[in-house]
Amino acid sequence: MxxxxxxxxxxxxxxxxxxxxxxxxxxxxxxxxxxxxxxxxxxxxxxxxxxxxxxxxxxxxxxxxxxxxxxxxxxLDESTIDISKVSILSKVKIKNRRNGMEVTYTIVSEEEADLKAFKISISSPFGKGLFGKKVGDVAEITAPAGKLEFDILEISR
CATH class of the missing domain: 1.10.287.180 (Transcription elongation factor, GreA/GreB, N-terminal domain)
Known part of the structure; x- marks a missing residue:
């Protein structure tokens, strides 16, 4: 199934x-x-x-x-999305703890993922690492470049 x-x-x-x-x-x-x-x-x-x-x-x-x-x-009805934590269709502003770079991603399904449009898949390492986090949390993400840490700055839709 x-x-x-x-x-x-x-x-x-x-x-x-x-x-x-x-x-x-x-x-x-x-x-x-x-x-x-x-x-x-x-x-x-x-x-x-x-x-x-x-x-x-x-x-x-x-x-x-x-x-x-x-x-x-x-x-998904975007108006019903809980913006207190990261979930699908959330826009998440994160800050890389290593270099201070800030970026905003939208968490989407695999078929909608488009890195150039800053849309990342919920099933990707970044999507999994950000999922469920709240503003102020630190997301630890294991990427090909190693373990990365990001501060969750803002969540919106």
Whole structure:
């Protein structure tokens, strides 16, 4: 059984739209490619037909995975998030104790993680280290560079 994942409503709508597109337009495009390849002659020696059938299999696999993700997805109401401690969809301002650098991250699901946008996964070492902490706490995070300590300065949504 797949694990329930929590998303913003925006991301959940995006996932549903992508799944709809793949099922409708993706399948139609694939059928057209297979028909064009079939029209080119003997199927036993038709590499284009084989490639189109392989691509169809990959598309169906992607659709299956997307269906599972959407079926197990739940939208979080950001207004109900407890900002007294770090949880999913919290914005956390932290300060590195070693170099004094401050940064603000948003804790999100794995699929929404984007380090360039300062969104980190709840299942990452940083996400796990920050989860449940309160303002004033020290988060000890084991990263590839070693053990790091961060002061929790602020939590918001």
């Amino acid at each position: 797949a694990k329930v994942q929590y998303y913003t409503q925006e991301k959940l709508d995006e996932l549903r739209a992508e799944l709809h597109y793949l099922k409708i337009q993706g399948r139609a495009d694939m059928a057209k490619q297979i028909a064009e390849a079939r029209d080119k002659g003997d199927l036993s020696e038709n590499a284009e037909y084989d490639a189109a059938k392989d691509a169809q299999g990959l598309l169906e696999l992607k659709i299956s995975k997307m269906e599972e993700i959407v079926a197990n997805a739940r939208a």
